[in-house]
Amino acid sequence: MSSRAIEHFDDKARETFEHAGRTTVYGGELLRHPVYTRILHWTVALFFFLALFSGFGIYLPWLFRWFTPIFGGGQLSRIMHPYFGVAFVFFFALQALNWIQPMLWAPGDTRWLRNIKTIASGEEKMDPPDTGFFNAGQKAMFWEIVAGCIVYLITGIILWAGAKTFGRISVAISYVLHDISALIMLGGIFIHIYLSTIGEPGTFHSMIRGAVSEAWAWTFHPAWYKQVTGRDPVQACEEARRQMNAGSKS
Amino acid sequence: MADRKTLQAVMISGHTNPSPGFAMQRDLEVCKLVDTTTCIGCKACEVACVEWNDLPFTPTTFDNTYQTMPETGYHFWNLIKFNEHQNPDGTIQWLMRKDQCMHCADPGCLHACPADGAIVKYANGIVDFNQENCIGCGFCVSGCPFNIPRFNPSTKRVYKCTLCSDRVGEGLEPACIKACPTGCLKFGTKDDMKFIAEERAKQLRDNFGWQNAGVYDPQSVGGTHVIYVLHDATDPERYGNLPKDPQIPWSYTWWKWLFKPVLGTFALFGLLGVLAHHVTHGPRVPQPEPPKKDDNIGGAY
Numbered sequence: 001m002s003s004r005a006i007e008h009f010d011d012k013a014r015e016t017f018e019h020a021g022r023t024t025v026y027g028g029e030l031l032r033h034p035v036y037t038r039i040l041h042w043t044v045a046l047f048f049f050l051a052l053f054s055g056f057g058i059y060l061p062w063l064f065r066w067f068t069p070i071f072g073g074g075q076l077s078r079i080m081h082p083y084f085g086v087a088f089v090f091f092f093a094l095q096a097l098n099w100i101q102p103m104l105w106a107p108g109d110t111r112w113l114r115n116i117k118t119i120a121s122g123e124e125k126m127d128p129p130d131t132g133f134f135n136a137g138q139k140a141m142f143w144e145i146v147a148g149c150i151v152y153l154i155t156g157i158i159l160w161a162g163a164k165t166f167g168r169i170s171v172a173i174s175y176v177l178h179d180i181s182a183l184i185m186l187g188g189i190f191i192h193i194y195l196s197t198i199g200e201p202g203t204f205h206s207m208i209r210g211a212v213s214e215a216w217a218w219t220f221h222p223a224w225y226k227q228v229t230g231r232d233p234v235q236a237c238e239e240a241r242r243q244m245n246a247g248s249k250s
Numbered sequence: 251m252a253d254r255k256t257l258q259a260v261m262i263s264g265h266t267n268p269s270p271g272f273a274m275q276r277d278l279e280v281c282k283l284v285d286t287t288t289c290i291g292c293k294a295c296e297v298a299c300v301e302w303n304d305l306p307f308t309p310t311t312f313d314n315t316y317q318t319m320p321e322t323g324y325h326f327w328n329l330i331k332f333n334e335h336q337n338p339d340g341t342i343q344w345l346m347r348k349d350q351c352m353h354c355a356d357p358g359c360l361h362a363c364p365a366d367g368a369i370v371k372y373a374n375g376i377v378d379f380n381q382e383n384c385i386g387c388g389f390c391v392s393g394c395p396f397n398i399p400r401f402n403p404s405t406k407r408v409y410k411c412t413l414c415s416d417r418v419g420e421g422l423e424p425a426c427i428k429a430c431p432t433g434c435l436k437f438g439t440k441d442d443m444k445f446i447a448e449e450r451a452k453q454l455r456d457n458f459g460w461q462n463a464g465v466y467d468p469q470s471v472g473g474t475h476v477i478y479v480l481h482d483a484t485d486p487e488r489y490g491n492l493p494k495d496p497q498i499p500w501s502y503t504w505w506k507w508l509f510k511p512v513l514g515t516f517a518l519f520g521l522l523g524v525l526a527h528h529v530t531h532g533p534r535v536p537q538p539e540p541p542k543k544d545d546n547i548g549g550a551y
Contacts, residue, residue: 058364058387060514065366074365074385075406122531125539162401163392171392172499179505183513187520194524200534215536241538 010098023210030217030228032206040095041207047088048189054081055182082160089149096146102133103143108223109136125219129233132223137195141188151181215240279375280418281443282353282427285450285479286489287463288434289346291316291330298429299328299350302414322349324400327411328426331490347478347489348426348435351398351411353377355472358498359410361506362393375440375475376415381407395471395496413475443477450479468496 017036025031033041054077056064061074071077096103108130116137118124127135134142155174163171196203202216214236217225222233229236296318299305305325310318317332328350335343357377360369368383369390379390379399386406390399399408414424422428423437436443447465454463464483467473478492486492 058385060510061364061366063511063514074383078385078387079406119534120527120531122534125534125537159388162388164388164401168392168394168397169499171389172501175389175392175501176505179510179513183517186514186517190520190524194528198528198533199524202536213536215538219534219536237537244538245541 006097006100013094013098025211028214029211030214030225031210032212032217033210035210037095037098038207038210040091040098043091044088044095047084047091048185051081051084051088052182052186052189054078054084059179059182082156085152085156089153092145092149096142099134099142103139105136105139106130106132108132109139112136113140126233126237127220127222129222129226131221132227133221135221141192144184144188148181148185151177155181277439277441278373279440280413280475281375281438281440282413282424282476283436283438283443283447283479284348284476285434285436285447286345286347287450287454287460287479287481288432289330289348290432290434291332291344291346292431293318293330294429294431295348295426295435296326296328296330298425299411300326302417302425303327303412316344316346322398322400322410324402324409327351327400327409333488333490335488343481345481345489347492349490350426350476351377351413352396352471353411353413353475354496355474356498358393358395358471358496358502359390359399360393361498361502362389363387364389372415374418376413376418377475378412378415379408379410381405381409384408389502393498393502395493395498397491440473440475447477447479451483454479454481466492468493471496471498 014034014036017039018034020039021035023031023034053067054071057068057071057074057077058081065074068074068077071080108128112119112128112131113136115124115128119127155178158166158170158174159178166174196207200220202213203220206212206216214225214229217228218233218236225231225233225236300308305327308319308323308326311320313320315332315334316330318329319326322329328348331345331347331349333345333347335345337343353376355375357369357371360371360377363369364387365383365385368380368385369377370380371377384407386401386408388399388401388408390408391397391401399410401408414422414426417424427435427437436446438446444465444467447467451463451465454460460481462482462484464480466478466480466483466486478486478489480486480489482488486494
């Protein structure tokens with residue numbers, strides 16, 4: 001698919017889903033995620049957790065066997081896990097098409113990753129000025145999931161069909177690769193949930209209501225803020241600080 | 251049997267002598283001996299297996315050999331593999347090998363199985379599948395070096411030879427042994443069978459000119475509880491892909507029992523890590539924050 005066709009497909013999808021819902025952006029807020037993106041995100045999340053929980057019982061039964069009754073027992077977990085996985089990969093593929101443009105790696109992203117210590121420790125109150133719609137951490141996670149989905153799909157089909165079709169050695173190798181992919185995503189999901197909720201307050205409702213506050217935008221994604229408002233993020237922040245100080249003194 | 255042993259009388263009231271059988275040692279480990287040199291390919295063992303285990307009819311395939319079907323099935327656990335082997339001197343050998351579960355001392359299927367209680371190994375060496383616990387993932391198929399477990403798509407469970415654990419538990423020999431007319435199949439303790447097999451191999455070497463005759467009891471899976479006497483133990487592959495050096499994949503040994511739990515725990519540390527970050531560093535909040543106080547008044551403890 002050419003990039004034009006992808007863009008056309010995404011535009012069409014966003015437009016269609018805009019009729020299925022609504023995004024209210026109040027004063028002092030910016031539109032972050034349209035209805036289409038939000039629906040995709042939560043569909044992906046749903047199937048991710050269904051696949052994760054149904055996979056736990058197969059991964060380490062002596063520790064996670066208590067997950068299997070959720071799906072009606074070990075047999076049903078085993079039967080449904082591949083279907084959950086395929087749905088996860090399918091909806092994430094749509095999300096990947098939707099996000100491929102803002103997720104492309106930019107020169108500033110490598111710098112962002114090198115500075116991750118100062119950002120994570122909170123030393124840097126605001127993200128670097130060239131941080132766009134997505135920061136390098138989000139991009140890294142996105143591309144990890146893209147790679148992970150490819151690994152899941154190939155190894156998953158081999159495991160699904162089994163040694164009878166693909167031979168016992170390819171199953172044995174797939175078994176390990178499937179696990180590694182799942183372990184990376186399991187570690188990643190904790191960071192993802194943490195940062196999008198209590199780690200960086202104000203982020204969560206970008207996926208619920210679709211809007212974020214301007215302060216959130218200039219703090220975490222200054223380049224994006226500048227692009228959509230035309231204002232300088234640092235100046236905007238300073239202005240808000242002056243107003244706040246003036247308000248607290250009166 | 252273990253349960254037999256617990257019910258063995260060691261003292262008897264009003265009985266002066268030691269009780270009968272007291273202090274008698276009995277080897278628990280059972281073994282099936284298949285002497286491929288005396289198998290005539292009559293298939294009596296195939297019929298006996300289907301009969302005793304009450305397996306439904308499986309259609310046979312005729313492919314111009316003396317083999318009933320290409321390979322064992324979920325309703326056909328015991329198959330005489332037929333191979334025509336040409337010797338270097340141009341003579342032809344018809345090789346008959348009874349193919350069934352080998353009941354490995356170190357079973358690859360059991361290592362690969364993620365379902366609690368679906369595969370068990372008994373003290374007597376029998377490896378048995380409990381289908382009520384099987385989740386039908388099929389990992390046992392890839393764990394088995396002998397290509398034995400068979401997935402039944404209608405029940406979504408895996409089946410294989412039980413070494414007639416129900417018969418053996420009652421002190422009977424497996425059904426295939428009972429049916430064998432030539433004495434090519436024998437059943438007893440592992441030590442006894444190993445002894446008989448080695449004697450027979452020696453006989454083949456000394457008296458029949460099979461210099462490479464030997465016993466197949468692969469140590470790479472800790473030995474098996476089904477052993478073969480082969481005309482040529484250096485090339486078991488010719489007997490219908492009997493692996494020379496059966497191996498259990500690394501995935502089901504080191505990866506499954508060491509790395510899986512360890513790395514899984516590491517992944518869960520991710521959860522602890524982010525929570526620790528929140529406690530020690532706190533959230534990153536949108537700027538500007540409310541003005542800070544210089545001295546953190548309150549909360550001295």
